[in-house]
Structures are given as C-alpha cells and as structure tokens.
Amino acid sequence: MAQKNRLKYIILGLLIDRPQTGYDLTKSFDSDIGEFWSANHSQIYPLLNRMETAGLLQHDQVQVGEKLVKKRYSVTDTGQQEFFRWLQEPSPLDNAHDEFLLKLYFVKDQHADLLRVMVTEQLALHQAKLDNLNAQLADKFPTTQQQTQSYGHYQLLRHAILRERDYVAWLGEI
Amino acid sequence: MAQKNRLKYIILGLLIDRPQTGYDLTKSFDSDIGEFWSANHSQIYPLLNRMETAGLLQHDQVQVGEKLVKKRYSVTDTGQQEFFRWLQEPSPLDNAHDEFLLKLYFVKDQHADLLRVMVTEQLALHQAKLDNLNAQLADKFPTTQQQTQSYGHYQLLRHAILRERDYVAWLGEI
C-alpha cells in the first residue's frame, strides 16, 4: 500500500463518537483534529463509500429543506470491532518526516550564515505554534473536569506543547 | 501532488556529498539516514531517471568485473542550485502523523485498563529507541571533532534523543 490508510480509523473513531455526514467529517479536519491530521473531502467521500461496502459503516438519510438529503453515517458492529482491534494493536514508531531536520542533516560544515537564517526562521514558526497550542489548551480545557472528560485529546495537546517547547529549546541551543 | 517528494532533495544532498549508484543510495536508507527517512529501490531508480531527464543529475559508467556496468550518478550545476534553493526556503511544520497519539485522541473516558496497556507498550518501544539512539551517538560522535565535522547529523541525533526522552517522560506521566 502507498500509505497506512489511518484515515479509516479516524473516521471510525469520529463516527463512533457521533454519527455524522461526510461534510461534518471534512469540517472536523479544519479544526480540532486538524491540528495533527489532515484530509480532503475528495478523499473522505469515496472512502465512506468503500467502508460502507466493506460493512464497517451504514448510513441513513436526513431530509434538509425541500430537496436536500444528507447522508448520515454511523459505525456498524463490525466497524466497532475493527476500531477496537486497531486501538489494541501496537503502534509503530514514526520516524518524523520533519523537513527542517532533513535540511539540517545536510548542513555539513556549519555554513554559519545559512544555518543561522534557517534556525531563526524555524524558531519563529515553532514559537508561533507553541503560542497557538497554549491558547488552545486554555480555551478548550479551562477546568480539570474537561481534562478528564476528553482525556486523550487533553494529553495530546499537552504532548504537542511539550514537543514544541523542546523543539524551541533545542533550536535555541544551535 | 500526493506527497512532497522530498526524496528528490535527499538524493541531491547525498549525491552532492559523493557520487553514487542507485544501489548505494538505496543502502544508505538501511543505515544512517534510514534512521529518519525511508525509500525503496523501486522508488529510487525511476526517480534517478526522471531527475537526469530534468537536468538535475548526470551519470557516468563504471566497469565492474567483466560484464557489469554500474551507473554512478552525480549532481549537475542545475541540481546544486535546486538543492540550495530548497535549503533556503522555509520548512513547513509537520503535524506529526504519530499513530499512538491518534489512538490516544480517541480514548475518551480513560478506559483505564486499555490505556495502561497502550502506554506501557509504547513506553517500551520509545525506551528501546532512546537506548539505540544513545548508542549511535556514542558510536558515531565520540569526539567533538566529529561533532563539528557533520554538525547537522550530530544535531539531528541530539534532537531525536531529546524528543525520545521527552516522549518517554510524557508517557511516564500518563
């Protein structure tokens, strides 16, 4: 296969939480989960069809206005099993396809001026990201109650923040 | 495009360092750079052809034994320019397609037992990786001279180690 098709599991996870249309799923990649995963509607709609054919999903129709009929997808028992099977299988370590790290690998001789520009620029990007993540954490998880309610999401944000903090510190050193 | 085709730049970078055959390039993904990037020979050979057609590479032929003729690729001026242009352009932030984080996102209600198994397993993987990285650092960069000689590679290893250390600490907290 070309890629792992983990989108399948994301769709299952999102639909287990709440039945949704393809459009809804597409939207959720613009916010929330979009922070660490991406997908286009042109990938989602055909996949929903394939997953339904494979017996992982089903849909009912929701009338909107006079003419429009939305397809609301939900997860079948088979789909639920598939999702929990995935949750329980070991997760391979990802070897970080970070383009900046790749460039750094090729900077053989310190090339001082170029390196400084590269690092400064990257530092700004990561600092901005870190600020954004901190703002999100404050916005979405102001109370400890909300933290335990969506524990995974909370820990994920925390992880992202730690990672960015680390990255910024490391860049600072160079 | 489907992906960013950063492999093109990796090939340029490796060939600028030293002219090599497609086979050599393939090998270097089994060690060294394979630590943080991967590519198969079936991707490399056609790409080398396309890059040569595009004027980024050229090759000469090296006779080996009686019959075998190897193609040794090197980078043209155009290829060098393309590579340095890439080095200087800003690097987009990667939003970490980490499968474990993805799973964690969907663990809504702490599901204590499953979560513990997942975290313990992942912790072991990252700890093993961390040990391996530390061993590599000690092996490849025993002296400060070697650290400055391949500064990028050294910093990359250091970064990977910091990242794993961080990941292990964060997993420990959960």
Add this chain to the structure above:
DNA sequence: TAATATTATGTAATTAATTACATGTTTTAA
C-alpha cells in the same frame, strides 16, 4: 567448485493522497 549471499537495475500493480473540476441546495446578511 558449487552454492549462497550480495550487488546491481529495472518494471508492474496497487493504494493513498492532493489538486482541480463539477454541481446543486440552504442559510445568512446586505
């Protein structure tokens, strides 16, 4: 010297993902 492993170079089939093309409905705001 014969078997095996490694070197060496490709192509084919399949799947995944991005960008662009395409169309129509409903809601909101000027």
Add this chain to the structure above:
DNA sequence: TTAAAACATGTAATTAATTACATAATATTA
C-alpha cells in the same frame, strides 16, 4: 429579495509510495 457564503456530495487527473515481480553479475564461503 437578491447576492454571497456556507452546506453538501461527488468525480477526474495526477503524483507518490509500497509491494511484488523479474533478471543477471559478482563476491564470498563452505
């Protein structure tokens, strides 16, 4: 009320990447 924005659902073309298929020369080792 009409124009614009958002909702809603697809297909087509292209590129990237993985797995499998395919072949042959050279070096190593038993």
